[in-house]
Amino acid sequence: xxxxxxxxxxxxxxxxxxxxxxxxxxxxxxxxxxxxxxxxxxxxxxxxxxxxxxxxxxxxxxxxxxxxxxxxxxxxxxxxxxxxxxxxxxxxxxxxxxxxxxxxxxxxxxxxxxxxxxxxxxxxxxxxxxxxxxxxxxxxxxxxxxxxxxxxxxxxxxxxxxxxxxxxxxxxxxxxxxxxxxxxxxxxxxxxxxxxxxxxxxxxxxxxxxxxxxxxxxxxxxxxxxxxxxxxxxxxxxxxxxxxxxxxxxxxxxxxxxxxx
Numbered sequence: 560x561x562x563x564x565x566x567x568x569x570x571x572x573x574x575x576x577x578x579x580x581x582x583x584x585x586x587x588x589x590x591x592x593x594x595x596x597x598x599x600x601x602x603x604x605x606x607x608x609x610x611x612x613x614x615x616x617x618x619x620x621x622x623x624x625x626x627x628x629x630x631x632x633x634x635x636x637x638x639x640x641x642x643x644x645x646x647x648x649x650x651x652x653x654x655x656x657x658x659x660x661x662x663x664x665x666x667x668x669x670x671x672x673x674x675x676x677x678x679x680x681x682x683x684x685x686x687x688x689x690x691x692x693x694x695x696x697x698x699x700x701x702x703x704x705x706x707x708x709x710x711x712x713x714x715x716x717x718x719x720x721x722x723x724x725x726x727x728x729x730x731x732x733x734x735x736x737x738x739x740x741x742x743x744x745x746x747x748x749x750x751x752x753x754x755x756x757x758x759x760x761x762x763x764x765x766x767x768x769x770x771x772x773x774x775x776x777x778x779x780x781x782x783x784x785x786x787x788x789x790x791x792x793x794x795x796x797x798x799x800x801x802x803x804x805x806x807x808x809x810x811x812x813x814x815x816x817x818x819x820x
Contacts, residue, residue, distance in 0.1 A: 561800035563588035567644035568635060570622050570681055573600035575751040575788060576700055577648035583792035584799065585613030589644065592635050594620040622649050622677040629684055641692035644799045645685040648700050649677045653753065654713040656760050667714045674718040678725055682740070686733045694737025696799045699726050700791075701744050701810075703818055711760070723810070730808035739807040741798040746780070746814040748788045749773050781816035 567584045571577040572593030581591050585608045593601045593615060601617040608615035620631045635642055651670035659667065682697060689695035703709075704716030705723050723742060730740035747754040755769070762772040777784045794811040797803055812820055 560586075560588035561796055561802065562644065565589045565643040565799075566592070566635065566639040566641070567646065567799065568592045568594060568632070568642055568685075569646045569648065570594050570620070570628075570677070571648035571650060572604055572617070573597050574648055574650055575748075575753065576745075576791065577646070578604040579788040579792040580646050580648060580700075580795045581615065582608055582611075582613075583789075583796050584644070584646070585615060586611070587796050587800070589799075590614040590639060591616075593617045594622070594631055595649075596621050622647075622681055623673070625680045625684070628680045632684055632688055636688065636692075641695070642685065642688060643695040644698065645681060645695070646698045646700075646795060646799070647678060647681050649673070649681075650753070651677075651715070651718055653715045653757075655715055655757050656711055657713060658711060659713075662713060667717075670714045670718040671721060674722050675725065678722055682725065682729050686729055686738050686740070689738045690733055690736035695739070696803070697726070697729065697738065697740045698795055698798045699723075699740075699742035700795070701742055703744065703746050703814055705744060706818060711764075712757075727808045734807055739798075739803070741803065741806055741808070742810050743791055743794045743798065743813050744810045744818070745791045746776070746785050746817045748791055749785055750788050776817075777815075779817065780814070784815060785817075786813050786815045 567589040569581045572581050573595040585591050598619040605615035605617045651673045654666045701719040705719035726740045758772050762769050791813050794813040
């Protein structure tokens with residue numbers, strides 16, 4: 560198992576992406592600690608992991624509060640020793656569905672502010688912890704909109720681009736201490752509720768069904784399909800594992816070839 564014996568903390572563990580990654584990490588042998596503001600939804604994910612024989616614990620943590628993140632990290636480290644993996648899948652409060660000219664600046668910046676605030680707190684605190692304890696992997700999650708402009712996505716693409724560059728800088732500054740920072744870039748998996756809602760908006764605008772939109776997105780990729788959540792989670796496992804020991808300040812392109820690097 561690729562993460563056998565490692566402690567992994569997943570922020571945003573109650574969401575579709577965070578939950579999928581937590582399940583994949585646990586399947587690969589990690590002891591996972593799920594954190595989010597909604598403790599009840601976290602427990603659903605943890606119960607599923609335990610039912611499959613994995614190790615999972617939960618905590619209610621507001622990642623916009625630096626002291627709360629620091630306290631949670633200290634608590635996990637006291638229980639297990641050094642944390643080797645951190646994955647951040649916190650919901651940024653996307654404001655999609657309107658063009659920029661119809662959007663106020665507060666709405667535009669909401670996901671940017673949430674993304675960078677939560678990433679600054681989790682990224683810097685875990686980078687320091689890992690640097691002081693023999694290294695580790697910090698893994699993020701972004702989307703095609705980080706590199707390619709789309710209509711009606713508001714500040715989401717801007718937030719993705721900002722997070723990717725934050726992780727590059729975090730990687731460069733902490734690489735000498737054995738800390739890697741990478742991210743998975745996803746096309747937006749159709750089985751993730753947030754993506755499904757955004758695609759439904761696009762379908763409504765064009766007067767077509769969700770299935771037609773999904774086929775339309777898929778036919779433009781070399782694999783002729785849009786990557787499912789399970790494959791995105793597997794890419795996160797790879798980046799978190801020692802198999803990716805030579806990878807930092809870079810991404811795992813899980814777009815199905817929708818973006819060619």
